[in-house]
Amino acid sequence: MxxxxxxxxxxxxxxxxxxxxxxxxxxxxxxxxxxLGRNGSGKSTLLNTISGFLKPTKGEISxxxxxxxxxxxxxxxxxxxxxxxxxxxxxxxxVKELVAFGRYPYLNLFTSLSEKDLTIINFALxxxxxxxxxxxxFNELSDxxxxxxxxxxxxxxxxxxxxLDEPTSHLDFIARRETIKLLKTLCLKxxxxxxxxxxxxxxxxxxxxxxxxxxxxxxxxVNKGExxxxxxxxx
Amino acid sequence: MRTSKKYxxxxxxxxxxxxLFSCELLLGxxxxxxxxxxxxxxxxxxxxxxxxxxxLQSRLPRALGAIxxxxxxxxxGLLMQVLFRNPLASPYILGISSGAGLGVxxxxxxxxxxxxxxxxxxxxxxxxxxxxxxLVFSIVFFIxxxxxxxxxxxxxxxxxxxxxxxxxxIIQLHSSALTVKTFVLWTLASLDQLEMADIKLLYIxxxxxxxGSFLLSKQLNTLLMGEKYAxxxxxxxxxSRILIILFSGILAASITAFCGPIGFIGIxxxxxxxxxxxxxxxxxxxxxSVLIGSCTLLAADLMAHYFITSVSLPINAVTALIGIPxxxxxxxxxxxxxxxx
Numbered sequence: 001m002x003x004x005x006x007x008x009x010x011x012x013x014x015x016x017x018x019x020x021x022x023x024x025x026x027x028x029x030x031x032x033x034x035x036l037g038r039n040g041s042g043k044s045t046l047l048n049t050i051s052g053f054l055k056p057t058k059g060e061i062s063x064x065x066x067x068x069x070x071x072x073x074x075x076x077x078x079x080x081x082x083x084x085x086x087x088x089x090x091x092x093x094x095v096k097e098l099v100a101f102g103r104y105p106y107l108n109l110f111t112s113l114s115e116k117d118l119t120i121i122n123f124a125l126x127x128x129x130x131x132x133x134x135x136x137x138f139n140e141l142s143d144x145x146x147x148x149x150x151x152x153x154x155x156x157x158x159x160x161x162x163x164l165d166e167p168t169s170h171l172d173f174i175a176r177r178e179t180i181k182l183l184k185t186l187c188l189k190x191x192x193x194x195x196x197x198x199x200x201x202x203x204x205x206x207x208x209x210x211x212x213x214x215x216x217x218x219x220x221x222v223n224k225g226e227x228x229x230x231x232x233x234x235x
Numbered sequence: 236m237r238t239s240k241k242y243x244x245x246x247x248x249x250x251x252x253x254x255l256f257s258c259e260l261l262l263g264x265x266x267x268x269x270x271x272x273x274x275x276x277x278x279x280x281x282x283x284x285x286x287x288x289x290x291l292q293s294r295l296p297r298a299l300g301a302i303x304x305x306x307x308x309x310x311x312g313l314l315m316q317v318l319f320r321n322p323l324a325s326p327y328i329l330g331i332s333s334g335a336g337l338g339v340x341x342x343x344x345x346x347x348x349x350x351x352x353x354x355x356x357x358x359x360x361x362x363x364x365x366x367x368x369x370l371v372f373s374i375v376f377f378i379x380x381x382x383x384x385x386x387x388x389x390x391x392x393x394x395x396x397x398x399x400x401x402x403x404x405i406i407q408l409h410s411s412a413l414t415v416k417t418f419v420l421w422t423l424a425s426l427d428q429l430e431m432a433d434i435k436l437l438y439i440x441x442x443x444x445x446x447g448s449f450l451l452s453k454q455l456n457t458l459l460m461g462e463k464y465a466x467x468x469x470x471x472x473x474x475s476r477i478l479i480i481l482f483s484g485i486l487a488a489s490i491t492a493f494c495g496p497i498g499f500i501g502i503x504x505x506x507x508x509x510x511x512x513x514x515x516x517x518x519x520x521x522x523x524s525v526l527i528g529s530c531t532l533l534a535a536d537l538m539a540h541y542f543i544t545s546v547s548l549p550i551n552a553v554t555a556l557i558g559i560p561x562x563x564x565x566x567x568x569x570x571x572x573x574x575x576x
Contacts, residue, residue: 051467053463053466053467072469073466073469073471075469077467077468077469078469081467082463082467084463087464088459088464090460090515091509091515092509092514092515093459097515097516101456101457101460101468102468104468105468107453109450110518111453111456111518157468
């Protein structure tokens with residue numbers, strides 16, 4: 001299996017304060033990885049750094065062999081899709097139009113969608129079980145459905161790596177499971193590499209393949225059996 | 236609304252635009268028959284010099300001015316509303332009208348009080364308004380290069396506008412009643428003083444800025460999902476922001492310099508467009524803003540002149556008195572204003 005994400009000894013500072021030190025991580029294709037840790041332990045900082053928003057002060061990050069801090073934003077947008085923890089939800093926009101945003105890194109100035117783009121968008125909608133929602137207005141959907149639309153947008157972006165910052169934080173019990181299960185399906189069927197942060201270790205232990213914990217100014221991978229113990233010790 | 240239906244509605248507005256434009260040319264205190272108006276426009280008739288003058292130097296520049304000013308202010312307001320994600324953002328939110336006002340205040344008010352042997356005329360008013368607008372605009376523009384957070388820029392724009400207003404107040408207090416009136420008249424805005432030379436200039440500058448804005452549709456669309464998302468799909472946020480401010484500023488500054496600070500159009504029209512067309516694709520929003528902005532200002536100018544036959548009304552009063560009930564009615568019928576962006 002190919003290596004998708006490779007983080008080598010990175011240091012990350014935020015507002016002149018060191019948040020993460022000397023962290024490394026390698027993720028292969030088709031893996032669902034959960035990022036756990038306390039509030040303020042650096043989960044979002046790590047995800048922002050991998051997504052290209054925050055430059056590490058030391059070390060290297062590459063996605064599919066491309067050093068993301070030496071490539072331009074357009075290249076990066078074809079390697080990583082990123083979903084914020086509280087994304088803005090615009091008005092007057094249909095589900096399909098919102099998923100079409102995922103195609104932006106591939107479109108010209110006039111944003112006209114080609115047949116190929118439309119096929120990819122429809123496939124992304126289908127993957128997320130949204131085919132019958134495609135002409136509905138985005139803002140009339142429930143939070144759980146909205147989250148699926150955002151995930152479909154990430155699929156339409158067609159990147160090997162998908163990063164999600166707390167994708168389940170506003171959802172009910174059932175929708176949380178459904179969201180993580182959907183991510184799991186994407187890893188298995190579409191060979192995506194998905195990294196998401198979460199505050200629900202039980203759900204993650206049940207569904208994720210690998211586990212990374214942020215604590216004591218660094219991050220490291222732990223085995224499934226040690227997740228809870230490590231988390232409790234870090235608290 | 237389906238795409239085909241959108242274009243039908245747009246077609247109806249295009250017809251309305253032609254009707255309103257014709258009204259501007261046909262109506263007036265001097266009656267000129269329609270076919271004579273047409274032949275003057277097509278250069279077939281030169282016998283009646285008075286008619287020529289009325290049409291070519293008064294009615295035509297006013298009509299063309301209303302179209303370009305309405306379109307420019309609407310696009311400018313649309314750009315500001317997206318940039319700041321604020322439904323109340325207007326073309327003047329970054330202080331451009333205050334800057335223009337400062338320029339005009341300096342030339343009209345101080346020329347008299349310092350005993351400057353110089354009577355403000357049309358050209359000097361335009362030049363001073365333009366200089367004032369550009370001064371404030373460049374300050375805000377340079378701030379925009381330095382600040383990361385867009386809301387900081389919004390606050391900075393409002394503050395700099397307030398400084399300009401403060402200086403205007405100081406000058407006003409120490410000016411004669413007559414010069415204060417000249418200044419107040421400028422703040423009421425008008426299309427009557429436009430000449431064909433002004434129109435030519437506006438029809439070169441403004442369409443360029445509108446085309447520039449149109450080419451930014453992609454960036455504007457992604458900004459709806461937030462700056463962070465826009466960055467994640469490869470949009471260069473700093474460059475987009477600079478271009479948005481530049482185009483919006485050029486549109487607002489050039490119209491304000493020639494016509495004065497025409498109010499409400501820039502806030503109102505983008506909302507009307509969103510409510511009628513129910514889209515958030517900026518390729519369409521910009522096109523429809525141009526169309527509906529032109530219609531709105533033409534209608535407002537017609538009302539300013541002919542609503543009460545013997546008296547003309549200030550255009551800002553008309554845009555407020557007629558425009559605001561219209562937008563309230565549209566909003567009450569649909570949803571609240573924050574939900575249209």
